[in-house]
Amino acid sequence: xxxxxxxxxxxxxxxxxxxxxxxxxxxxxxxVWPCSESLLPVSPVSSYLEELPRCPPVQCLPPARWQPSPAxxxxxxxxxxDNARASTIFLNKSQxxxxxxxxxxYLSNHHTSPGLLSKKYSSCSTIFLDDSxxxxxxLKSTVKCVTLAIYYHIKNRDSNRSLDIFDEKIHPLTREKxxxxxxxxxxEHKLIYRFVRTLFxxxxxxxxxxxxxxxxxxxxxxxxxxxxxxxxxxRIVLGAILLASKVWDxxxxxxxxxxxxxxxxxxxxxxxxxxHFLELLQFNINVPASVYAxxxxxxxxxxxDNNLNFPLExxxxxxxTKLEVRRDSSRAGMKTLLLGKRRx
Numbered sequence: 072x073x074x075x076x077x078x079x080x081x082x083x084x085x086x087x088x089x090x091x092x093x094x095x096x097x098x099x100x101x102x103v104w105p106c107s108e109s110l111l112p113v114s115p116v117s118s119y120l121e122e123l124p125r126c127p128p129v130q131c132l133p134p135a136r137w138q139p140s141p142a143x144x145x146x147x148x149x150x151x152x153d154n155a156r157a158s159t160i161f162l163n164k165s166q167x168x169x170x171x172x173x174x175x176x177y178l179s180n181h182h183t184s185p186g187l188l189s190k191k192y193s194s195c196s197t198i199f200l201d202d203s204x205x206x207x208x209x210l211k212s213t214v215k216c217v218t219l220a221i222y223y224h225i226k227n228r229d230s231n232r233s234l235d236i237f238d239e240k241i242h243p244l245t246r247e248k249x250x251x252x253x254x255x256x257x258x259e260h261k262l263i264y265r266f267v268r269t270l271f272x273x274x275x276x277x278x279x280x281x282x283x284x285x286x287x288x289x290x291x292x293x294x295x296x297x298x299x300x301x302x303x304x305x306r307i308v309l310g311a312i313l314l315a316s317k318v319w320d321x322x323x324x325x326x327x328x329x330x331x332x333x334x335x336x337x338x339x340x341x342x343x344x345x346x347h348f349l350e351l352l353q354f355n356i357n358v359p360a361s362v363y364a365x366x367x368x369x370x371x372x373x374x375x376d377n378n379l380n381f382p383l384e385x386x387x388x389x390x391x392t393k394l395e396v397r398r399d400s401s402r403a404g405m406k407t408l409l410l411g412k413r414r415x
Contacts, residue, residue, distance in 0.1 A: 152290035155361035159369045160289050161220035164227040169376045200390070201381035205367045207397055208278035212381045214271055216370040217281045218264040219377060221288070221299065221308060225257050228298040236347045237303035237310070244305055245335045254302045266305060267312070273332045274324045276316055282366050283315040284308070286358050287348075295351040309333075310348040313341065318356050 151157040193199050203209035231254070235241050240249050250256075271281065288311045292299060299307050309329070317323040326341040349356075374381065384390065 150290070150293050151365070152286050152293065152358075152362065153355075155359065155365045159366060160292070161223055161285070162369045162373060165220070165223040165373055165376065167227060168223065198386040199383040200386050200394075201383050202390075203278075203371075203381050204394075204397065205364050206279075208282065208367060209381060210271070210278040210281075212374065212379070213278040213281050213370065214267055215264060215379055216374045217285050218267050219260055219379065220285055220370065220373060221263050221267075221304065222258070222260040224288075224292075224299045225263075225301065225304055228300055230298055231300045231302075232297045233300060233303045234295065234297060234347075234351075236344055237306040239302055239305060242306065242340055242344070243335070244309070244333055254300070257301055258304065263304070263308075267308060270309070270312055270329075270332060274316065274328065276312070276324070277319070279363075280312070280315045280319045282363060282370070283319050283358055284311045285370075286362060286366055287311040287314055287352065287356075290355070291348065291351055294353060294355075306344060310344050313345055314348055314352075314356065318358075 149157050151159045201209065201212075203212060239253070243249060267281075270276070288299070288307060291297070291307065291311065313324075313326070313329065326345065327338050329341060330336055330338055371381070373379075
């Protein structure tokens, strides 16, 4: 006499003394349900009633007492600059404007002919590709996308939380007087682009450095719990570029070199800002390859949403060979994307 099987119970072939092994357990919802080892017979159970008192007592759990297991801590996992699965902040902040643009375009183009296509599409006979890859992005297009991401950060910021080290009224970058409405006027995308483009062209920085700059910028905003706003965006961007160039490039630009680009800033100010930037990042300058790739493709999505298309050219034998050479030469470089192993 052992424990009855499910087949015996369903066929009503279980002997009365075998029912001593039937254990009824409560579920989390307060319902009586048999345990996984056995099932109650569906057929009449009047012949087994004399055996039921010997079963273990049923203790139902009231529904009000049941609580789901607590969710794990997601603070680190939700930070896009550390976790590749987390969505980038700039892409989320841009969605409101993107939806408004799509709605406006739909209303303006409704009941009208589409006209000429503004974007090139591949066909069976022609393939259009740009010269930007994840390992060797296009410099001009990448800088435009990064500055557009900064623009959406400023425009759709949650508040105006800032620190004195990044405040331009306390630490001005030029000797020109800061306007009184500087705190309330959001900079245009063109202004941000000109500022960043000047630094990149003068210091001869690469497109990869621009992507790492955006990673450090979002990491700073997350770690320090602050916002990038009209009063601090230049110094935050400058600090992120300064740090990214030192981490990314083996022959980095010195702080004194930036003082030649921005004539009115001192080396002492640059050193102090860099030190504060590192402390706010908790000296976490590591950028995993997966995070870098996520930011690259999210920047391309941002460009597509805002009609900042990368330059497309038809693919021919010469360009195909060039792409293969670039792919082979970049494989070794991709292994060095774990930037934390480099010294600042």
